[in-house]
Amino acid sequence: MGDDARLQDILTHLDQGLEPALDRLSVFLAIPSISTDPAHAGDVRTAANWLATELEALGFTVQIHDTPGHPMVTARSQPGGARPLLFYGHYDVQPVDPLDLWDRPPFAPAIEETPTGRVIRARGASDDKGQLMTFVEAFRAWKAVHGTLPSDLILLFEGEEESGSPSLRPFLRAHADDLRASLAVICDTGRHADGRPAITTQLRGLVGQEVVIHAADRDLHSGSFGGMAANPIMVLAQALAALKDDKGRVTLPGFYDGVPDLDPQLAADWQALNFDAADFLGRVGLTTPIGEAGRTALEMMWNRPTAEINGIAGGYAGDGFKTVLPAEARAKVSFRLTGTQDPAQIRAAFQDHVRRFLPADCTASFHDHGASPASVMDISDPAFAQAKAALTEEWGQEAAYIGAGGSIPIAGDFKDILGMDSMLIGFARDDDRIHSPNEKYDVESFAKGARSWARILTALR
Amino acid sequence: MGDDARLQDILTHLDQGLEPALDRLSVFLAIPSISTDPAHAGDVRTAANWLATELEALGFTVQIHDTPGHPMVTARSQPGGARPLLFYGHYDVQPVDPLDLWDRPPFAPAIEETPTGRVIRARGASDDKGQLMTFVEAFRAWKAVHGTLPSDLILLFEGEEESGSPSLRPFLRAHADDLRASLAVICDTGRHADGRPAITTQLRGLVGQEVVIHAADRDLHSGSFGGMAANPIMVLAQALAALKDDKGRVTLPGFYDGVPDLDPQLAADWQALNFDAADFLGRVGLTTPIGEAGRTALEMMWNRPTAEINGIAGGYAGDGFKTVLPAEARAKVSFRLTGTQDPAQIRAAFQDHVRRFLPADCTASFHDHGASPASVMDISDPAFAQAKAALTEEWGQEAAYIGAGGSIPIAGDFKDILGMDSMLIGFARDDDRIHSPNEKYDVESFAKGARSWARILTALR
Known part of the structure; x- marks a missing residue:
């Protein structure tokens, strides 16, 4: 069976297994792993243990590493001569206050029908439990079809991303030889505002x-x-x-x-995104970009x-x-x-x-x-073009290279400490209310996210 | 028996009855009557009821008046041809947060030995339950000696002083005929910083x-x-x-x-107080008056x-x-x-x-x-000089006319609505930590405060 046929089998497997995958995500979301609140330290560890158990069941070799803060979870698939890839996600979540603005308890996840489709609502649904489960579910489907996991995968899950990652850099230094890959793949970003798939190439x-x-x-x-x-x-x-x-x-x-001033080529690319600032702000009750005089809205968000x-x-x-x-x-x-x-x-x-x-x-x-510091990715690595093509095929619209206003410090840490670039691909929407009451993740993001990883893995393996 | 002999009997009665008087105050202080917090509305009413019961037992004719907020308690002694006086205090207290800065629970009052003498420590000990009980205890001792209460007394106790007194003005208007006296006596202020007794003649x-x-x-x-x-x-x-x-x-x-600019005479009087700003601030960990350039510390506090x-x-x-x-x-x-x-x-x-x-x-x-608005009292009423002399005799040092930085809006309300002036006499100390954790009232303030009222009542009756 060729790669294309196997990819189709994996996609079918993912489609047919969507409901049990959502059930697994719900169990994960029910754990209140708020890393910034010392009262929830035990819950953060419970989330680490849950993830470790899932990965072991898939055939990964898993380790839970204690740190002065919350644990790191690492996992490896079998070696196989493929280009080693490190996948990163974080299993901790933001605090939930003000609690009275939530329409339901933040750690009692539920699937809801909304005018724009089904969503799963809970703290962490989008940031980052729902996102990291997209690649875990892709690995699960791959194994079901291939009989083995994709080779040469290193997984790294952190429990301190929402509290400044105090243990991360020491951990990367101490385990550099085990963690170094040809490229890091970070699933903690979103699609562009218009819904098209995106690879984030610069971060504040x-x-x-x-x-x-x-x-x-x-x-x-x-x-x-x-x-x-x-x-x-x-x-x-x-x-x-x-x-x-x-x-x-x-x-x-x-x-x-x-x-730096905005690169003219990037300025042209961003112009082509037709970003509608009024619409973007309108969804949160605002109308007007208020920032530095003389800058476009995307500049204010991504490049200033x-x-x-x-x-x-x-x-x-x-x-x-x-x-x-x-x-x-x-x-x-x-x-x-x-x-x-x-x-x-x-x-x-x-x-x-x-x-x-x-x-x-x-x-x-x-x-x-x-x-x-800020991070700017080197997109001359062919993996970027391959992933961009795979995303374009899955979503039926041209994938974009975009910037992001938020910080994902680990991208800089991977570069500094492990010498590797990062490819940032995620499926979150601007209206996911991450860090706010009533956080959600679109079921479409979750389902097509997992399918996207199946396509990207096939292209990169 | 002449007034002087009776006064001595009253003072002796107060001295001998100090411990039971402190026990009564402790019961009052244990009621968490925080008027600003809706969760404590029931406690505020309990405090009103406790006070009403005490006053009835002394022979006052007592009424508890419902308002849209917390109740008003009024009480009258028998008429007798004396100059009618209205005594005012408030039985509500400030919130207690931050609770973790209290050395003991704020509503579990205790007598403590300190390097500067005995104190009773609890929220409201000084502001204003301890203060209002000084005149209640004086009335009790008066009755024990005279067989009757002082005549022509009107008492008014409010439960909303710490939450802006929303019901007060409508209440004064509705009950103006019952409350109007020749002078209001308000016990909610303090002695001067050096401990000398004081009558506060202006309020911000x-x-x-x-x-x-x-x-x-x-x-x-x-x-x-x-x-x-x-x-x-x-x-x-x-x-x-x-x-x-x-x-x-x-x-x-x-x-x-x-x-207004500071009246030159008042400026001279205040100068004579030898106010030590460094000492006053030093007791709360500060050293330097920080306010309007070119003003003395007392001006900043009382007149600016x-x-x-x-x-x-x-x-x-x-x-x-x-x-x-x-x-x-x-x-x-x-x-x-x-x-x-x-x-x-x-x-x-x-x-x-x-x-x-x-x-x-x-x-x-x-x-x-x-x-x-601010209040400035008319001290040409002879009651001021009589009270000043009585205070001087009790405390063994010259009583002072002072200003106050805090607001006691009722003084203005009594003037506006009932057309009467107010005489503000209280015994609190600057280090009483009112509105702060670990509020206290000196037992000396309480004991000599009650004795002071016995002398003032004798002088004014």
């Missing part, structure tokens, strides 16, 4: 930083002390407000060092750095009113990086910026939450 | 305002949307940061309309208006990091007023200010939390 980097402003040694009554004692919320507001100027540009000295406040808290914010001058106020800030911006330099510039706003009696403390 | 007003900035209709991933979608935390930070200029002055147009951010919340502020662009961000802001500043005008100016910072796609909503 990320610096995450928490800042706490400390003033008095206790909360004070704002009647007694207001107007005389330092207010850490005001200090914080003033420091954060000054992060951007009235053109939307970040004010940190040296921030734009290493930020930014600073965002991701969280802020201080004083009394519950029901009613409390006339308090709090002892401290805190914020979480992230910077998205492009080109060769240096995460360490930007972190230091932010800390210097905050310190300039401190009046007498106030101090600032900082907590680091991950740092990764 | 208050405008409380909550603002919510709304952007997208859901939380967004800051990787996908960062740099393009509006961030409500940044909009809020920019609006709040611009509330003050680099001289510490509030920037709202017209804000300083009606703010200000704007303070009392609470802020938006996005993810828990453990770890979440790269979210939140759908909304909120803050609670209060303005302290002096002179004839108009609360309504300042509220409107703040709302206009916030709206000027709104970019496309952002809206602001506002929630009002109380508004009261």
Whole structure:
């Protein structure tokens, strides 16, 4: 039987096995593996164990590696002289708050009929449990048809992606010889906004930083002390407000060092995507790109750095009113990086910026939450063209090379530590509400995603 | 028996009855009557009922009045031709968060030995349950000695003082004939910083305002949307940061309309208080008055208006990091007023200010939390001099006329609605940690406070 016939058998097998595959995904999604919350550490390990058991049953040689944080799961298929490929996904998920905005419990997955088709709804459905299961299901179908797994596969599953991946780089260094492949395949991205399949060829980097402003040694009554004692919320507001100027540009000295102009060819490619910013924003209740003056929406998202406040808290914010001058106020800030911006330099510039706003009696403390430079892929590797053709065939529309505004630091880590490029292919939709209440993954994404991997594996094996 | 002998008997009775009086206070303090939190509505009513029962047992004619919010408790002694006096206190308390900063449960009161004497520690010990019980215990001792209560007393206890007193003004209007006296006596203030007894003759007003900035209709991933979608935390930070200029002055147009210069005589009196700002701030871990340039610390606290951010919340502020662009961000802001500043005008100016910072796609909503102008008392009423002399005798040091930075809106309401002045006498200390974790009231404040009322009642009856 030739490769084409076997591919057809694999595709048929995937189609016929869709419902049990969704059942397996539902079991995986029911595990509340929130890596950023220490209270869920046991659940994160349960998710690692579940994945390991699935892979062992498929014939992979599996290891669960303890780390100072959450476990790494690795798996290998038999060697066979094919080009070694490393597949990556992460089994941890984002927190679920605000819980009251969910229409159903976030860890009680369900298949729902919607006007645009069936979806599976749960925290992690799209990011990243549903996505990583697309290639696991493709391997399962391959084995059912071929009798063996695809050869020379290395799988790596992480449980700390949503909490800054503190253990990843040490782990890659310690296991470099076992993990090095000819190419990494990362399934944690999406299709283009219009639904066409896409390979993401550039990613913004990320610096995450928490800042706490400390003033008095206790909360004070704002009647007694207001107007005389330092207010850490005001200090914080003033420091954060000054992060951007009235053109939307970040004010940190040296921030734009290493930020490249958009390549004219890439600008032309992106123009051809006919990105409809109004439609994209309209789906979340917005109308207008608000960012740097003079940049297109896709540039703002994919090719320009930014600073965002991701969280802020201080004083009394519950029901009613409390006339308090709090002892401290805190914020979480992230910077998205492009080109060769240096995460360490930007972190230091932010800390210097905050310190300039401190009046007498106030101090600032900082907590680091991950740092990764931007990544730009080398698409001259023929695997890119082969995967692009396979995606085009599966989806019936031309696959695109696109950028992404989010960070997938592991792509940079694979390059730095293992010397290998990454091919980023995922099937998520812009409306998947990842990191938000009511996250979902289209059943079409899941089903055609698995079929896509079958085609790509056939093309690359 | 003459008044002097009877006074001595009352004072002796109070001294001998101190421990049972502290036991009664402890029972009162164990009721978690947090008026700002709807979950505690039942507890607020329990506190009202407890107080009513105590007063009835003393021979007062008591009524509990339902309101749209929490109940009012009124009580009357027998008429007797004396000058009618209205005594006011509030039986509700502030919220207790952050709970983990309390050394003991906030509603399990205990007497503690400290280096500066015995204290009773619990939420509300100082503000205002401990204070209001000073006059209740004085009435009890008076009755034990005289056989009857002091005549022509009207008592009014409120359960909404810590939540903006929404029912108070309608209640005063509806019961004006029953509540009108020759003078209101309010026990909700403190001694001067050096411990000397004090009558507070001016109070800052208050405008409380909550603002919510709304952007997208859901939380967004800051990787996908960062740099393009509006961030409500940044909009809020920019609006709040611009509330003050680099001289510490509030920037709202017209804000300083009606703010008087400090009267030279009052400036001289306050100078004589030898207020030690470094010591006052040092007790809460601060060193330096940070406020309007060119003003003394007492001016900043008592005679200058200000704007303070009392609470802020938006996005993810828990453990770890979440790269979210939140759908909304909120803050609670209060303005302290002096002179004839108009609360309504300042509220409107703040709302206009916030709206000027709104970019496309952002809206602001506002929630009002109380508004009261500043109060300045007329101390030509001889009751002031009589009370001042009684305080001086009890405490063995010259009583002072002082200002207060906090708001006691009822003083303004008594003037506006009932046409009577207020005499503000309380025994709290600056280190009582009111509105903060580990609130306490000195047993000396409680014991000598009750004795002070016995002397004042004797002087005024």
